[in-house]
Amino acid sequence: MPINILIVGAGAVGAFYASRLALIPSSSVSVICRSNYAAVAKSGFKITSPKFGTYSFTPTHTFASPAFAIASNTRWDYIVVSTKALPDLSDDSEILEGLVGQDTAIALIQNGLGVEEPYTKRFPGTVVLSAVTIASAAQNEPGVITHNRWTRISIGPYLSGTTESTTLDMTGRRAVESNAEFVRLLKEGGITDAEEYSHYKLQMVRWHKIAINASFNPSAVLSGGSTNNAMVIDPELYLHLKGLMDEVLATAPKVLGTPLPKNLATPDQILNSTKKNNSGSKPSMLLDWEGGKHMELEVILGNPIRIAREKGLEMPRLQSLYALLKMAQHNRDKVKSSSKL
Ligand SMILES: NC(=O)c1ccc[n+]([C@@H]2O[C@H](COP(=O)([O-])OP(=O)(O)OC[C@H]3O[C@@H](n4cnc5c(N)ncnc54)[C@H](OP(=O)(O)O)[C@@H]3O)[C@@H](O)[C@H]2O)c1
Structure with a gap:
């Protein structure tokens, strides 16, 4: 069984990391698109990068909306959210309704503080990973991603209320394992400076x-x-x-x-x-x-x-x-x- 990864918010950052995860033989990477749907469904993504050169990435599935992703009946191992975090406009955790299974880990690659809370509230007991990247990337036209510089991504399990000395419950331990696996997958995809952290760090x-x-x-x-x-x-x-x-x-x-x-x-x-x-x-x-x-x-x-x-x-x-x-x-x-x- 491949590791099924779904990207929600396949813009600059989401599509860049998706393109690296897709290189791993054991993974299958799909995307839910919005304004770039027509371009990506037709030709996939084109990525240019000072580190990785110019290459293309064709997702396993390119979905026009969450409803199509639900209809695919896929068991998602990871759902990566890389929309802009705009809680005053929309609660993007809602997009994941019907997609999160028992073993799904949600990985948020977004700037800011407090981005994890809507997900832990909506999906209690689900593993949430929190990621911060210093990569610089842009989607200048639909499906065309320019990676400008840097690749570093720091990832930790989101375990609110715990400290370094807290004994973790089962969800906490699963979160630490998923976190380690997700970092390993990124490294395998060429993101050699993907970093594994504890919640606290x-x-x-x-x-x-x-x-x-x-x-x-x-x-x-x-x-x-x-x-x-x-x-x-x-x-x-x-x-x-x-x-x-x-x-x-x-x-x-x-x-x-x-x-x-x-x-x-x-x-x-x-x-x-x-x-x-x-x-x-x-x-x-x-x-x-x-x-x-x-x-x-x-x-x-x-x-x-x-x-x-x-x-x-x-x-x-x-x-x-x-x-x-x-x-x-x-x-x-x-x-x-x-x-x-
Ligand atoms: N770009 C960078 O260099 C950079 C660096 C570090 C951190 N970050 C952070 O990474 C996060 C993502 O930034 P980004 O620059 O990648 O943003 P972006 O290029 O605007 O990508 C976000 C993508 O999410 C899509 N989206 C939003 N709502 C959606 C929905 N309901 N359903 C499906 N797709 C949806 C957008 O579609 P539409 O085009 O239709 O809106 C867009 O394709 C932000 O928190 C940002 O601060 C970015």
Whole structure:
């Protein structure tokens, strides 16, 4: 029996990792598409990558909607969710209704904090894996994926409320096993820097990624469309970005109850390496803003602020960005919908 993997959200990140998993002889990788359905059903995906070259990936099944995936009667071993996490627009855990079986593991490859909760609530007892990637990829036209750089993906079982010393129940132990297998599959597909973490350590990685996303993404929009490099070479914006990162990295250990690992890059290291990268890359939130799309504000800004508040902690710099961007998005959408009338 092959390992059946279903990708929900076969855009830049989902299709890139799917294309690597599909190379493993023991796997069968299918996708549920949305706007790219016609292109992918006709010609599959074309991927270009500085590491892997140019290649194509034809999914075992290309489904036009979840209903077709249900009708295929496949027992999914892994359902990988890599939609943009937009809980203020839709609860994407709903897409998985009718697809999750007894032995299915749900793997979320998404930015932000709190993305796992809708899945653990809807599917109690189901294994949920939480993944953070630093890969940079884009779908510039339907089915055509450009992998720009980096492949690293960090994955941990999502076991809310546990610490390193908790004795795990059966679901917890199954989650650890599925996590190890999923990392192994990615490595076999050429993602040699796929990393296996515990629940606890993965949440630290998520917070560390928030330090990067919650600083660069909103600031690129609010500074009127700056690239990452343009922001770090501006002295005032450098201080602003560093202030944001420091705020997140000072809050994270208080929320998690433990210091962050010493091997994670410091704000100055991140900012200085961005100074050297003059590729003109823009954060995804800016691309979404420029494309008139909804931004991942809730999981990148709103949830960290709310999680910190539950512990009596405030993040005033993050809060300012959140309040301003939320209203900017609301005002833009109001203008858009009134111009349609
Ligand atoms: N791209 C990167 O470099 C990068 C790097 C690190 C992390 N991330 C994170 O990875 C996640 C995915 O980002 P991405 O850049 O891959 O986004 P993306 O290119 O927009 O891909 C998301 C895909 O999900 C599809 N989708 C959304 N709702 C769906 C539904 N109900 N049914 C079926 N398909 C649905 C979208 O279809 P439509 O086209 O129809 O909307 C799109 O194809 C985000 O959390 C992002 O922050 C991205």
